[in-house]
Amino acid sequence: MARIALDAMGGDHAPVETVAGAVASGVDVVLVGDEAQLAPLVGDSGLPIVHAEDVIDMADDPAKALREKRRSSIAVAAQLVADGEVDGMVSAGSTGAVMAASAMIIGRLEGVSRPAIAAVIPAGERGKIVLDAGANPDVTTKHLVQFAIMGSALAETRLGIVEPTVGLLNIGHEPGKGRDQERAAHDALEKAPINFIGNVEGYEIVADQPDVIVTDGFTGNVALKTSEATSRFVMAAIKHELGEVLTERPDLAELFAPRLAGLGEKLHPESHGGASLLGVKGVVTIAHGSSSRAVMANVLRMTVAEAERHLLDRIRAGLQA
Amino acid sequence: MARIALDAMGGDHAPVETVAGAVASGVDVVLVGDEAQLAPLVGDSGLPIVHAEDVIDMADDPAKALREKRRSSIAVAAQLVADGEVDGMVSAGSTGAVMAASAMIIGRLEGVSRPAIAAVIPAGERGKIVLDAGANPDVTTKHLVQFAIMGSALAETRLGIVEPTVGLLNIGHEPGKGRDQERAAHDALEKAPINFIGNVEGYEIVADQPDVIVTDGFTGNVALKTSEATSRFVMAAIKHELGEVLTERPDLAELFAPRLAGLGEKLHPESHGGASLLGVKGVVTIAHGSSSRAVMANVLRMTVAEAERHLLDRIRAGLQA
Numbered sequence: 150m151a152r153i154a155l156d157a158m159g160g161d162h163a164p165v166e167t168v169a170g171a172v173a174s175g176v177d178v179v180l181v182g183d184e185a186q187l188a189p190l191v192g193d194s195g196l197p198i199v200h201a202e203d204v205i206d207m208a209d210d211p212a213k214a215l216r217e218k219r220r221s222s223i224a225v226a227a228q229l230v231a232d233g234e235v236d237g238m239v240s241a242g243s244t245g246a247v248m249a250a251s252a253m254i255i256g257r258l259e260g261v262s263r264p265a266i267a268a269v270i271p272a273g274e275r276g277k278i279v280l281d282a283g284a285n286p287d288v289t290t291k292h293l294v295q296f297a298i299m300g301s302a303l304a305e306t307r308l309g310i311v312e313p314t315v316g317l318l319n320i321g322h323e324p325g326k327g328r329d330q331e332r333a334a335h336d337a338l339e340k341a342p343i344n345f346i347g348n349v350e351g352y353e354i355v356a357d358q359p360d361v362i363v364t365d366g367f368t369g370n371v372a373l374k375t376s377e378a379t380s381r382f383v384m385a386a387i388k389h390e391l392g393e394v395l396t397e398r399p400d401l402a403e404l405f406a407p408r409l410a411g412l413g414e415k416l417h418p419e420s421h422g423g424a425s426l427l428g429v430k431g432v433v434t435i436a437h438g439s440s441s442r443a444v445m446a447n448v449l450r451m452t453v454a455e456a457e458r459h460l461l462d463r464i465r466a467g468l469q470a
Numbered sequence: 471m472a473r474i475a476l477d478a479m480g481g482d483h484a485p486v487e488t489v490a491g492a493v494a495s496g497v498d499v500v501l502v503g504d505e506a507q508l509a510p511l512v513g514d515s516g517l518p519i520v521h522a523e524d525v526i527d528m529a530d531d532p533a534k535a536l537r538e539k540r541r542s543s544i545a546v547a548a549q550l551v552a553d554g555e556v557d558g559m560v561s562a563g564s565t566g567a568v569m570a571a572s573a574m575i576i577g578r579l580e581g582v583s584r585p586a587i588a589a590v591i592p593a594g595e596r597g598k599i600v601l602d603a604g605a606n607p608d609v610t611t612k613h614l615v616q617f618a619i620m621g622s623a624l625a626e627t628r629l630g631i632v633e634p635t636v637g638l639l640n641i642g643h644e645p646g647k648g649r650d651q652e653r654a655a656h657d658a659l660e661k662a663p664i665n666f667i668g669n670v671e672g673y674e675i676v677a678d679q680p681d682v683i684v685t686d687g688f689t690g691n692v693a694l695k696t697s698e699a700t701s702r703f704v705m706a707a708i709k710h711e712l713g714e715v716l717t718e719r720p721d722l723a724e725l726f727a728p729r730l731a732g733l734g735e736k737l738h739p740e741s742h743g744g745a746s747l748l749g750v751k752g753v754v755t756i757a758h759g760s761s762s763r764a765v766m767a768n769v770l771r772m773t774v775a776e777a778e779r780h781l782l783d784r785i786r787a788g789l790q791a
Binding site for chain 1: 639688699703704733
């Protein structure tokens, strides 16, 4: 079984929820963080602790904090990956610090120009991968092709999809649409070792196809935040309407409460296992800061499954094809 | 009262719904299209018809069709604007053809480098303007500043907001965030004669503030389509859940049907009056292709109100400030 380092100090509810999630996950986890705080939480699970005395705060400048706090839980977890002690790491802490630690400590996979953040969002039967979610606001054609290869590998290991379809996010379906960036990428993606289906539009972020949407980190970041906010906005509007009905008819509350809760869980991406940092020499997952123990357990299971399904080898193979 | 030319042949339900919408609107409308088809629909409303024998199809190449079909309803309506016969025009036909006709026949306002499409979306109490929605995938700092000025003018005339707040769509709130394009635009917008509140993120497309979101036509197009599709996706998921409840409890249907219908109308942008083409010498509205007579009547009332509230003068004043 693959082994995963968990930044036990990262996230809004750390370390209580991170440790509880690790215990519940059944995954071979190494907890990284302040031993004095973690030891009492481990209970009889026997999970090992690697002590790290510092914590990088969400408000810290990521690269600066990483240099100054050499014994931060994120840096120590990344070092375990770099040393081959574990196959990957999970953190619900600062995305910027995880990216910086991945670049500076873990290192890029051979041939990868730019690591990218891949978001996994609820759409269709099996979910959908969108990358880059914000790591690279400016990209070249080469970067976009690598994102497509890495995203396809993740769709295989995370979503279990064989030959996942890949679309290029654009403002129309025809090959000539978009900016120079999209026109060049469209041609290059047609020749890449992936199942490229052409341009897709913003509408398709919630469609069944494609399984993977490739774009630059500026557009991806805006599209993902727009989609998440719109989903919450509509859910809030519905809850408002339903609340008015239930004020008149409190007897109906039992009928709707479980359905609304189920829907919220289905539609909100933080329950889907977090975002992956692709292109570094380890399986790295960035969990939502608000992750509960149940979400954290899910994220750890997802991450170990990616490692065991050989995410890195698949990316290497794709880049060499 | 201002007078508006209506492309009576444009849209999925033309000319029946376009003419019915014009009749219902109470607006001083000039119908443009095939007289033989329109005359029987006008009834005793007395609405004038300007004959146009051609129609530009949604599948046509817009610029080519505009050149070849000189007597298309869109071209003739645009000519009425150019000749000062009317103050503006409305079309539910091809967006590309309306843009081409505006550029070639109506012409740009003095000082405007690039006309932009401004979408009006349901968010907050009063709605929100997002531009550019797709006319200009590539932009300069100057274009973005002009979009901000034009969008502010539209927020005043369409939404009735005094000193509307303007935000720059970006991937973080801090001034240094984004691409070179956003960093330069942020500085320029701080000096522009608008109520600039700084960078906003994708989340804020459904927030109360700002009233106007400025971005390039690539990002804007993706964000708007993403938001619209996500809204429909969540509504469909809710209707699915509700459908299951109502199968068990058909007695509750009456309780929910009007609320769901009201919510759909509130959340879906096509009932909010269409998109505005800003920066040309006339008030030009592009209605949704699926517009019903009720929506068309609303679009005509909105358009005439913009003209009467001196949208063009406000844009001119902003550009000269």
